[in-house]
Amino acid sequence: MRSVRYRAHGGPEVLQYDEVPVPEPGEGQVLIEVDAIGANFIDTVLRRGSEAFPRPLPGTLTGEVVGRVTALGKGAGSVAVGDRVAALSEDAFADYVVADAQWLAPVPDDVDAGEATVLAMTAPLALRLLRQARLSPGETVLVQAAAGGTGHLLVQLAKALGAQTVIGTASSAKKLDFVREQGADFAIDSSDPTWPEQVRATAPNGVDVVLDAVGGAVFDHGMDLLAPLGRMVTYGAVGGTLPSVPTPALFTMKSVTGLSFVAWRAARPDEAAADLVDAAGYWSAGTVRTAVHAVFPLAEARAVHELLERREHLGLVVAVP
Numbered sequence: 001m002r003s004v005r006y007r008a009h010g011g012p013e014v015l016q017y018d019e020v021p022v023p024e025p026g027e028g029q030v031l032i033e034v035d036a037i038g039a040n041f042i043d044t045v046l047r048r049g050s051e052a053f054p055r056p057l058p059g060t061l062t063g064e065v066v067g068r069v070t071a072l073g074k075g076a077g078s079v080a081v082g083d084r085v086a087a088l089s090e091d092a093f094a095d096y097v098v099a100d101a102q103w104l105a106p107v108p109d110d111v112d113a114g115e116a117t118v119l120a121m122t123a124p125l126a127l128r129l130l131r132q133a134r135l136s137p138g139e140t141v142l143v144q145a146a147a148g149g150t151g152h153l154l155v156q157l158a159k160a161l162g163a164q165t166v167i168g169t170a171s172s173a174k175k176l177d178f179v180r181e182q183g184a185d186f187a188i189d190s191s192d193p194t195w196p197e198q199v200r201a202t203a204p205n206g207v208d209v210v211l212d213a214v215g216g217a218v219f220d221h222g223m224d225l226l227a228p229l230g231r232m233v234t235y236g237a238v239g240g241t242l243p244s245v246p247t248p249a250l251f252t253m254k255s256v257t258g259l260s261f262v263a264w265r266a267a268r269p270d271e272a273a274a275d276l277v278d279a280a281g282y283w284s285a286g287t288v289r290t291a292v293h294a295v296f297p298l299a300e301a302r303a304v305h306e307l308l309e310r311r312e313h314l315g316l317v318v319a320v321p
Contacts, residue, residue: 002321004093004301007058009049012305015061023091023098025073030101032085036295037092037319038064038117039304041148041238047305052215052242061301063092063319064120065099066113076101084109086120088262093301095321103265105276108284114318115290118153122316123279123288124272125235125261126153129211130161131275132259133231137162139208142199142225144218145238146184147175149316153288154211155182160287163209167202169195171311178291178314196221206230216241228253235259291315 001022006014025031043061046053069083079085084107087099105119129150135141141158145151146168158166168179169190176187188198199207206227212219215237222232223246234243234256245256265272282288293313296304298321307313 001095002298003060003091005058005060006047009047012302014047015301015305022096025071025098027074028076028101029073029098030069030076030079031071032065032067032087032097032099033070034065034067034095034097034321036066036113036117038122038149039308039317039319041308042236044305044308045238045240050240052237052240060091061093062090064117064122065089065092065097066107066116079104086116088120093298093319105280114292114295114316117318118290119280119283121261122150123153123283124275126150126157127279128264128275129154129233129235129259130157132257133209133211133233135161135163135209138164140165140203141209141211142207142222143168144212144214144222146170146179147314150213152182152291152315155179155184156288157282159183160282165203167199167207175314196225199225214239215243219243223249223254226254230254232256233259292318295320
């Protein structure tokens with residue numbers, strides 16, 4: 001089968017096709033024939049080589065896949081061959097992937113495969129971020145990178161869960177329009193050096209919740225913008241710089257929580273399973289809608305990464321074998 005990998009760090013040009021054996025599902029796993037792959041922006045950072053997130057070579061591309069189960073490992077539970085599912089994979093850009101049966105999300109036959117990739121991680125992650133932030137009705141939420149795959153779902157879910165004001169940041173006029181279309185009350189240009197002042201003008205008493213996957217200076221500004229008793233949830237550093245928590249801010253009654261979806265599943269599997277089910281419920285009901293910006297053949301994985309790095313995408317970028 002084909003799998004996209006890289007044997008050296010660098011730009012999209014280091015991505016190449018490898019012919020590798022079809023993986024065999026281990027205990028508690030299934031084999032999935034892939035129909036669609038939701039790309040992860042963080043892979044562009046990993047591919048270039050990141051001190052913050054070191055990974056061994058050769059590297060594979062992570063992602064969320066939708067496909068049909070073709071084989072079962074021992075103890076795979078109630079899953080059956082032929083089931084259509086979504087799953088998170090460490091080697092997602094491939095014709096077949098193995099995944100833990102415990103964390104599969106059922107996918108109806110009549111829905112678009114690319115749109116349904118979010119059921120594996122992105123939608124449950126967005127829901128968990130808001131739950132981790134203890135969002136209460138009537139509060140103000142700041143979503144950084146609100147036009148991205150996770151960000152556009154966060155905007156929708158925050159409104160659905162009762163946020164009075166949702167502020168989304170994005171880096172172009174087209175993205176700002178897109179963020180508003182997702183339900184944001186205010187969309188602010190993050191490429192403008194005065195964006196923190198614009199947020200503060202919108203929320204003069206500070207924001208109650210900040211959701212940030214950018215890291216670096218963006219995280220620092222988010223901490224400054226929190227109201228007393230405000231909550232920051234950091235869930236990545238796609239800007240390449242891990243955030244550093246300013247301890248004095250904690251004495252002003254602000255709090256910071258870090259979240260990794262995989263770590264959450266390991267720490268609280270029952271609650272993580274509930275997030276998976278609840279997020280699928282919001283998605284099936286149409287409360288959360290997936291925006292797919294572009295679909296590429298698997299053979300054009302380099303083009304996927306080129307688009308992601310230009311940061312022009314609105315919502316998801318999908319590849320299909």
